[in-house]
Amino acid sequence: MTVVSEMLKTHPKGIGDLDEAALKNCILACLECVYSCTACADACLSEETVAELRDCIQTNLDCADVCDATAKVLSRHPGATSTELLMSLLQACRAMCHACAVECEKHGDMHLHCEVCAKTCRRCVEACDELLAAL
Amino acid sequence: MTVVSEMLKTHPKGIGDLDEAALKNCILACLECVYSCTACADACLSEETVAELRDCIQTNLDCADVCDATAKVLSRHPGATSTELLMSLLQACRAMCHACAVECEKHGDMHLHCEVCAKTCRRCVEACDELLAAL
Amino acid sequence: MTVVSEMLKTHPKGIGDLDEAALKNCILACLECVYSCTACADACLSEETVAELRDCIQTNLDCADVCDATAKVLSRHPGATSTELLMSLLQACRAMCHACAVECEKHGDMHLHCEVCAKTCRRCVEACDELLAAL
Amino acid sequence: MTVVSEMLKTHPKGIGDLDEAALKNCILACLECVYSCTACADACLSEETVAELRDCIQTNLDCADVCDATAKVLSRHPGATSTELLMSLLQACRAMCHACAVECEKHGDMHLHCEVCAKTCRRCVEACDELLAAL
Numbered sequence: 022m023t024v025v026s027e028m029l030k031t032h033p034k035g036i037g038d039l040d041e042a043a044l045k046n047c048i049l050a051c052l053e054c055v056y057s058c059t060a061c062a063d064a065c066l067s068e069e070t071v072a073e074l075r076d077c078i079q080t081n082l083d084c085a086d087v088c089d090a091t092a093k094v095l096s097r098h099p100g101a102t103s104t105e106l107l108m109s110l111l112q113a114c115r116a117m118c119h120a121c122a123v124e125c126e127k128h129g130d131m132h133l134h135c136e137v138c139a140k141t142c143r144r145c146v147e148a149c150d151e152l153l154a155a156l
Numbered sequence: 157m158t159v160v161s162e163m164l165k166t167h168p169k170g171i172g173d174l175d176e177a178a179l180k181n182c183i184l185a186c187l188e189c190v191y192s193c194t195a196c197a198d199a200c201l202s203e204e205t206v207a208e209l210r211d212c213i214q215t216n217l218d219c220a221d222v223c224d225a226t227a228k229v230l231s232r233h234p235g236a237t238s239t240e241l242l243m244s245l246l247q248a249c250r251a252m253c254h255a256c257a258v259e260c261e262k263h264g265d266m267h268l269h270c271e272v273c274a275k276t277c278r279r280c281v282e283a284c285d286e287l288l289a290a291l
Numbered sequence: 292m293t294v295v296s297e298m299l300k301t302h303p304k305g306i307g308d309l310d311e312a313a314l315k316n317c318i319l320a321c322l323e324c325v326y327s328c329t330a331c332a333d334a335c336l337s338e339e340t341v342a343e344l345r346d347c348i349q350t351n352l353d354c355a356d357v358c359d360a361t362a363k364v365l366s367r368h369p370g371a372t373s374t375e376l377l378m379s380l381l382q383a384c385r386a387m388c389h390a391c392a393v394e395c396e397k398h399g400d401m402h403l404h405c406e407v408c409a410k411t412c413r414r415c416v417e418a419c420d421e422l423l424a425a426l
Numbered sequence: 427m428t429v430v431s432e433m434l435k436t437h438p439k440g441i442g443d444l445d446e447a448a449l450k451n452c453i454l455a456c457l458e459c460v461y462s463c464t465a466c467a468d469a470c471l472s473e474e475t476v477a478e479l480r481d482c483i484q485t486n487l488d489c490a491d492v493c494d495a496t497a498k499v500l501s502r503h504p505g506a507t508s509t510e511l512l513m514s515l516l517q518a519c520r521a522m523c524h525a526c527a528v529e530c531e532k533h534g535d536m537h538l539h540c541e542v543c544a545k546t547c548r549r550c551v552e553a554c555d556e557l558l559a560a561l
Contacts (some may be wrong), residue, residue, distance in 0.1 A: 022427050024458050024546055028264035028465040031539035036513055037480055052457055053429050059501040060433040062352075066345050067438045075336050082332075082352075083229045087245060089494070094218045095460055097468040109251045110222060113244040120241055135434035144432045157292050159323050159411055163330040166404035168337045178299040187322055188294050194297040197487075201480050202303045202368055209403035210471050217467075217487075224359075231329040233337055276294055353499045357515060360495035364488045379521045380492060383514040390511055 040155035050148035053141050058085035061138035077124050078140035084121035087114050115149035118142045158198035173179035175290035186227035188276050193220035196273035203268035212259050253277045293406050310425035320418035321362035328355035347394050354391035385419035388412045414416035445560035455553035456497035458546050463490035466543035482529050489526035520554035529555045
């Protein structure tokens with residue numbers, strides 16, 4: 022995904038006052054979460070113990086949707102989108118990733134996909150925090 | 157879209173303490189915004205004065221993405237998703253719809269698609285407010 | 292969702308040779324499917340017999356994603372998107388909705404959400420067929 | 427994005443007869459396209475010559491939506507989704523990425539973001555072809 026670094030340098034207006042590293046990391050972390058939450062929900066669904074993984078599946082699906090929207094908003098030049106709007110969305114994304122990490126960690130010992138997904142969500146929490154701090 | 161009312165009654169666990177009318181209205185308003193913001197961005201892009209409509213197009217695209225995620229989270233039974241998470245997402249959605257309504261209203265006299273889209277965004281702001289108040 | 296009819300009339304370039312009624316119906320049917328498939332997947336997940344509904348949940352999620360993309364592409368003025376591209380996407384969408392209808396119909400006697408969702412998917416199959424015939 | 431390789435090994439049912447390398451490459455290529463097409467559309471929108479880039483913006487947005495759906499369907503265990511459905515979606519995705527690559531290449535000499543995006547789209551065409559060949 023070196024394409025994120027490449028594209029960030031090609032925008033005719035640049036990225037303004039935004040911290041390039043923090044922005045890049047947050048876009049990447051969100052894209053990773055979209056994938057890992059979608060894949061973890063599906064893997065949970067195939068487990069024999071699916072009935073015990075209902076909350077995990079639902080939280081995964083919610084987290085994938087919110088990270089998806091956040092990745093797309095961050096992929097646009099933050100000219101029109103005010104800092105306030107960005108903060109509000111990043112806070113919602115951070116909260117959802119935190120909830121998903123907590124849920125996946127409950128099953129991390131039993132299911133490797135939950136362990137992997139929890140780590141991806143933790144990375145996204147951190148990336149949101151760092152971008153929020155840099156705004 | 158009577159399907160929203162129908163589906164809300166079929167969930168095996170019901171919708172818990174949620175206000176059914178407020179939930180239904182918010183799902184519908186978000187789905188409408190996804191469509192109208194996508195269509196308005198595209199109509200703006202076809203206007204001769206596209207260069208003056210850049211902020212409108214970008215805000216439309218951002219708004220469509222955030223409403224999309226909100227509609228999907230609301231379409232799920234709010235069992236695992238805590239009230240706090242839902243409030244955070246609804247606040248981000250409300251803020252984005254408000255920003256998009258304000259932007260579209262600047263061009264509503266010139267472009268009917270902006271007028272229609274502004275009204276859809278205003279309805280979504282209200283629907284988010286009502287659901288937030290009912291949580 | 293009268294907003295679809297309204298917006299279709301506001302585009303500066305019109306909708307070209309496309310059949311307006313067929314286009315409108317297909318956009319609406321896809322939006323309905325995004326909602327009903329997302330909601331049906333979640334309702335299935337809450338059923339006691341969730342283990343028997345795995346295929347239904349997965350097909351619902353896939354169908355929601357493909358209808359989502361189709362609704363968005365159709366929401367744009369079909370100027371740049373060639374007829375060939377549109378046909379290819381509509382065929383994929385039609386096939387996915389057909390598969391989802393067949394899967395949901397297996398459980399329609401037991402679960403009302405599957406019965407409702409099957410009907411929504413059938414309507415989308417028809418709407419895709421009508422738009423394909425009109426292209 | 428090593429998370430894709432990691433997750434593919436954690437699914438309780440494995441990936442069946444699918445070619446793991448081809449599947450991984452196609453998921454990654456689709457995720458890259460979602461990002462690069464979203465970012466290229468936004469960069470085009472900021473160019474002084476935005477009026478000449480309308481088709482490029484629209485094709486970018488369409489391509490992002492179709493790659494998004496394809497990435498999500500591929501992120502799920504292809505148990506319920508038949509080979510035929512997967513082929514239909516991959517063909518639609520391949521066609522859209524090809525159209526977007528052709529469009530972006532028209533502006534690649536002028537705009538680096540179009541050059542980068544064209545390459546991402548070309549990689550996705552190849553990745554779809556390889557996965558289609560492996561099905």
